[in-house]
Amino acid sequence: MTIFTTKTIKKGLFSSNFTIFSAVFTILLLTGCSKSGASEQDQMISFAKSHTINYTTDASGILYEIITPGNSTHPTVSNTVTVTYIGTLMNGNQFDAGTITYALSQLIQGWQIAVPKIGVGGEIKVLIPSSLGYGSAGAGSSIPGNSPLYFDIRLIAVK
Numbered sequence: 001m002t003i004f005t006t007k008t009i010k011k012g013l014f015s016s017n018f019t020i021f022s023a024v025f026t027i028l029l030l031t032g033c034s035k036s037g038a039s040e041q042d043q044m045i046s047f048a049k050s051h052t053i054n055y056t057t058d059a060s061g062i063l064y065e066i067i068t069p070g071n072s073t074h075p076t077v078s079n080t081v082t083v084t085y086i087g088t089l090m091n092g093n094q095f096d097a098g099t100i101t102y103a104l105s106q107l108i109q110g111w112q113i114a115v116p117k118i119g120v121g122g123e124i125k126v127l128i129p130s131s132l133g134y135g136s137a138g139a140g141s142s143i144p145g146n147s148p149l150y151f152d153i154r155l156i157a158v159k
Contacts, residue, residue, distance in 0.1 A: 040129050040130060040146070040148045041061070041129070043090045043148055044063050044090070044127040044129065044148050044150075045063070046090075047090050047127060047148075047150060048063055048065075048127060051150075053065050053125050053127070055125075055127065058113060058114075060109075060110075060113050060132060061129045061131070061132065062110055062113055062114055062126055062127060062128050062129070062132060063126070063127040064114055064117065064124055064125065064126040064127070065124070065125045065126075066117060066118055066122065066123075066124050067122075067123040067124065067125060068118070068121065068122050068123045069118060069119060069122050070118045070119030070120050070121040070122025070123075070155055071119040071120050071121055071122075072119055073119050073120045073158050074116050074117075074118065074119045074158075075104055075115055075116050075155070075158040076104070076116060077104050077105045077112050077116075078103075078104075078105065079103070079104055079158050079159060080101060080102065080103050080104070080158070080159040081101070081102065081103075081104050081115060081155060081156075081157070081158055081159075082099065082100070082101040082155075082156040082157040082158075082159075083099070083100060083115070083153050083154060083155055083156055084098070084099045084153075084154045084156060085097065085098070085099075085100070085151050085152060085153045085154070086151065086152045087149060087150070087151050088149070088150045088151075089143070089144075089147055089149065089150075090147070090148055090149075090150070095142040095143055096142070099156070101157075104116075108128070108132065108133050108134065109132040109133075110126065110128030110129075110132035110133050110149070110151075111126075111128075111151070111153070113132065114126040114128070114151075114153065115153060115155060118153075118155050119155065120155055120156070120157060120158055121154075121155065121156075122154070122155050123152070123153065123154045123155075124152075124153050124155075125150070125151070125152050125153075126150070126151050126153065127148060127149070127150050128148060128149045128150075128151070129148050130145070130146045130147050130148055130149075133147065133148070133149045134147065134149075
């Protein structure tokens with residue numbers, strides 16, 4: 001027969017609470033929810049300041065500066081766009097550059113938010129948090145997981 005004393009009950013409650021706390025703490029560490037958002041935002045702001053980008057903050061979390069607004073033809077996510085761009089990590093390493101033509105819906109969410117802010121002939125500088133870029137998976141060997149990204153984008157055409 002098991003006898004539950006006050007001491008046994010308190011020990012059991014402590015053990016249960018400790019187990020719950022440990023599980024929550026482990027989940028936060030594994031998912032990167034503890035400080036990664038603030039850290040990324042700080043990195044993006046620091047990058048913008050050091051590269052004299054006079055940014056505006058979008059509700060989505062991207063920072064952007066419209067260099068040239070372009071004409072009145074702005075793309076929507078359902079359009080195909082032709083752009084020239086340069087992509088850089090926050091440490092200044094360029095990971096990609098070129099001219100591409102893609103459906104805007106097939107590009108990262110940060111581009112889907114930023115590119116419609118300019119018209120054909122326009123240029124935008126945009127800093128994108130990892131959650132709107134390549135997330136925790138990254139992209140190949142050149143973009144590590146949880147990397148905020150910087151792009152200088154020129155919109156050439158919209159179809």
